Amino acid sequence: GAVVSQHPSWVICKSGTSVKIECRSLDFQATTMFWYRQFPKQSLMLMATSNEGSKATYEQGVEKDKFLINHASLTLSTLTVTSAHPEDSSFYICSANTQGASNQPQHFGDGTRLSIL
Amino acid sequence: QKEVEQNSGPLSVPEGAIASLNCTYSDRGSQSFFWYRQYSGKSPELIMSIYSNGDKEDGRFTAQLNKASQYVSLLIRDSQPSDSATYLCAVRPNQGGKLIFGQGTELSVKP
Numbered sequence: 278g279a280v281v282s283q284h285p286s287w288v289i290c291k292s293g294t295s296v297k298i299e300c301r302s303l304d305f306q307a308t309t310m311f312w313y314r315q316f317p318k319q320s321l322m323l324m325a326t327s328n329e330g331s332k333a334t335y336e337q338g339v340e341k342d343k344f345l346i347n348h349a350s351l352t353l354s355t356l357t358v359t360s361a362h363p364e365d366s367s368f369y370i371c372s373a374n375t376q377g378a379s380n381q382p383q384h385f386g387d388g389t390r391l392s393i394l
Numbered sequence: 395q396k397e398v399e400q401n402s403g404p405l406s407v408p409e410g411a412i413a414s415l416n417c418t419y420s421d422r423g424s425q426s427f428f429w430y431r432q433y434s435g436k437s438p439e440l441i442m443s444i445y446s447n448g449d450k451e452d453g454r455f456t457a458q459l460n461k462a463s464q465y466v467s468l469l470i471r472d473s474q475p476s477d478s479a480t481y482l483c484a485v486r487p488n489q490g491g492k493l494i495f496g497q498g499t500e501l502s503v504k505p
Binding site (some may be wrong): 283311319320321323326368370380381382383384385386387388390 | 425426428430435436437438439440443445482484486492493495496497498
């Protein structure tokens with residue numbers, strides 16, 4: 278149980294392109310999803326907390342107009358990297374909490390490796 | 395002081411030995427503690443969760459929690475080369491809140 282699916286797993290695109298990443302909870306409802314970014318040899322950096330039906334909460338230093346988050350249903354959150362540039366190249370990972378289980382672990386998707394040329 | 399601290403390693407142990415990974419946290423009110431394993435190029439996967447003081451065992455893995463000392467550890471018995479990965483300690487300060495991750499400890503198990 279508690280499977281999180283993330284798509285696509287790999288994106289290579291030109292500078293200036295906007296890229297959308299989907300995160301789905303397959304067998305549970307997730308009122309809260311989290312978006313992380315990880316650069317090589319570094320730990321996970323939380324970018325934002327995505328709440329179903331409301332605006333995302335962004336961490337300090339993360340541009341909300343650059344990284345658009347939508348959480349329109351209990352099973353889907355999307356992250357759109359707008360006008361991506363080479364410095365946005367990174368490993369983006371989503372995770373989700375099981376609804377109603379506030380002390381349970383987060384379950385991670387497989388991640389999306391974004392390469393901007 | 396970082397909220398969750400781990401030695402970055404690398405920690406190198408021979409195959410069959412016990413690997414001991416340590417983590418300290420700063421928020422005394424923290425309630426939930428997790429260990430994740432991350433292979434290179436992959437996303438983290440949950441190894442153990444622990445909520446109460448003491449030991450919790452699952453197969454070759456044992457998590458230990460000491461809230462008075464604000465310390466949580468992970469022991470891996472009979473270490474295998476396939477255990478070579480980065481181990482992330484994560485702490486949830488409040489119920490339902492975000493996880494705070496340590497920087498991870500790189501473990502290398504030598505055949």
